[in-house]
Amino acid sequence: MSALSARAISRLSHRTDNHPSLLLSRVALLVVAVTFAALAAAGVSVPMEAQMVIYLVGMIALNLPHGGYEHVANLRRRRPDFRWRYVAVYLAAVGGFLGLLLVAPVAGLALAVTVAMAKGGLGGVKVLDATSGTDHLQTRAQRLLAAGVRGGSVMLVPIVFWPETFHAFSALMVGLVEPGGLAPYAAYFDVTRPVIAAGYGLALVAHIGLGYVRGGGRSWLVDAGETLLLAAYFAVVPVVVAVGLYFPLWYSTRQVARAQTVREPPVGDDQWDLLGGDDPTTTALRAWGLLVAGAMATVAVLAVVYWAVPNPFANSTLLAGAVAFWSIFISIIALPHVVVGSLWDRERGIWYVP
Numbered sequence: 501m502s503a504l505s506a507r508a509i510s511r512l513s514h515r516t517d518n519h520p521s522l523l524l525s526r527v528a529l530l531v532v533a534v535t536f537a538a539l540a541a542a543g544v545s546v547p548m549e550a551q552m553v554i555y556l557v558g559m560i561a562l563n564l565p566h567g568g569y570e571h572v573a574n575l576r577r578r579r580p581d582f583r584w585r586y587v588a589v590y591l592a593a594v595g596g597f598l599g600l601l602l603v604a605p606v607a608g609l610a611l612a613v614t615v616a617m618a619k620g621g622l623g624g625v626k627v628l629d630a631t632s633g634t635d636h637l638q639t640r641a642q643r644l645l646a647a648g649v650r651g652g653s654v655m656l657v658p659i660v661f662w663p664e665t666f667h668a669f670s671a672l673m674v675g676l677v678e679p680g681g682l683a684p685y686a687a688y689f690d691v692t693r694p695v696i697a698a699g700y701g702l703a704l705v706a707h708i709g710l711g712y713v714r715g716g717g718r719s720w721l722v723d724a725g726e727t728l729l730l731a732a733y734f735a736v737v738p739v740v741v742a743v744g745l746y747f748p749l750w751y752s753t754r755q756v757a758r759a760q761t762v763r764e765p766p767v768g769d770d771q772w773d774l775l776g777g778d779d780p781t782t783t784a785l786r787a788w789g790l791l792v793a794g795a796m797a798t799v800a801v802l803a804v805v806y807w808a809v810p811n812p813f814a815n816s817t818l819l820a821g822a823v824a825f826w827s828i829f830i831s832i833i834a835l836p837h838v839v840v841g842s843l844w845d846r847e848r849g850i851w852y853v854p
């Protein structure tokens with residue numbers, strides 16, 4: 501067992517893998533996957549307009565509020581100086597990403613895709629730490645492989661199974677800054693697709709095989725089952741729907757299970773508690789106020805990004821433009837989330853496990 505997971509596990513007071521949210525996430529993904537497999541078998545295809553509406557509802561109405569909640573949970577009991585540094589790192593990462601997108605839009609697209617995979621993969625392993633356990637992930641390399649395979653399912657599997665839609669929306673995302681900017685790279689797609697298919701397949705087999713060899717057991721079984729479910733889900737569900745429902749139905753739902761499983765009060769900084777007080781009404785009202793403040797800050801960043809990119813709707817239809825814009829925007833604001841949660845603030849970041 502790695503020092504990291506051993507420490508995390510030994511400090512968990514009531515690790516459990518039967519939280520209702522975990523069950524919900526698995527059933528939800530399975531139902532969506534089976535539905536789309538059945539539709540495909542019946543020769544029915546869901547219109548792209550409907551897929552884009554599902555994406556926008558899933559990502560904006562359902563997933564965004566959970567992102568806001570993660571900030572509140574992360575900053576809730578921190579000292580003021582930490583909070584200011586957090587905001588500074590946050591704004592610097594947002595500014596850096598926006599700058600990169602404007603100067604090199606294809607690199608911006610690559611970073612957006614990477615952020616989506618990193619958030620899903622690293623966050624997914626943290627859920628395992630807190631719920632069914634990671635006894636079968638004994639080295640840091642194995643944990644990274646687990647995160648890579650879980651996260652990779654979100655973008656790499658769709659590249660293989662839904663190449664045309666993937667490329668069309670990628671072109672729109674680059675087109676926010678430079679219409680036609682992805683065209684020179686299109687010639688490589690015939691090569692990258694089989695390379696990604698082979699690489700992802702190998703990584704998947706290596707992850708599941710290594711986990712079995714290094715301990716197997718229940719934690720391995722749960723991890724292997726979920727990883728295969730994710731890969732199958734992204735293979736059969738059209739990519740726009742798949743990504744739009746993955747974040748609310750899988751990522752956020754499972755973070756709820758993690759947050760509720762890890763109930764120990766964070767290292768005694770209660771005096772700084774932003775939600776303070778023992779009165780539940782005060783706590784609820786303060787939480788509401790914080791979420792409103794967070795929503796306003798998000799809208800302010802949204803306005804800046806909208807203003808900064810030359811073609812915010814990618815010179816496309818309203819829905820397709822909104823999907824492209826939102827995907828870039830959400831990746832921009834998710835970058836500091838990932839950086840803070842995984843790299844800088846390992847002990848108490850968004851995936852904090854006491």
Ligand SMILES: CC1=C(/C=C/C(C)=C/C=C/C(C)=C/C=O)C(C)(C)CCC1
Nearest residue numbers: 612613616666669670743827830831834
């Ligand atoms: C490239 C690409 C897409 C990219 C989506 C991205 C990059 C989503 C990022 C989500 C994040 C970071 C969520 C965080 O909570 C689409 C629209 C699925 C369509 C297919 C091509």
